[in-house]
Amino acid sequence: MPLYVPKSINLTINEEQVKVIFKEQDTNGDGRLSKEELSKAFEKLGSRNPGWRVRRSLHHADADGDGSINVDELEQLVKYAVKQGYCVN
Numbered sequence: 001m002p003l004y005v006p007k008s009i010n011l012t013i014n015e016e017q018v019k020v021i022f023k024e025q026d027t028n029g030d031g032r033l034s035k036e037e038l039s040k041a042f043e044k045l046g047s048r049n050p051g052w053r054v055r056r057s058l059h060h061a062d063a064d065g066d067g068s069i070n071v072d073e074l075e076q077l078v079k080y081a082v083k084q085g086y087c088v089n
Contacts, residue, residue, distance in 0.1 A: 018086065019078045021045060033069040045086040
């Protein structure tokens, strides 16, 4: 039996997989990610402080400043999340 057994394994994911995780969180199907939906996505990606991460992601990706991420802004959001090194726990 090994002396150390990790509790979880972090798996690196690509941009397409991150995009799928974000799209899954659009629970009302309006094609926009609200702050609440973004928070759930960042929780799923393993963020320890999803509220802060939502504010930072909106700063980087919310081009029209409406407080949500639409389809056109999704690519910037995905690039931001991947740059931050998110992975699946």
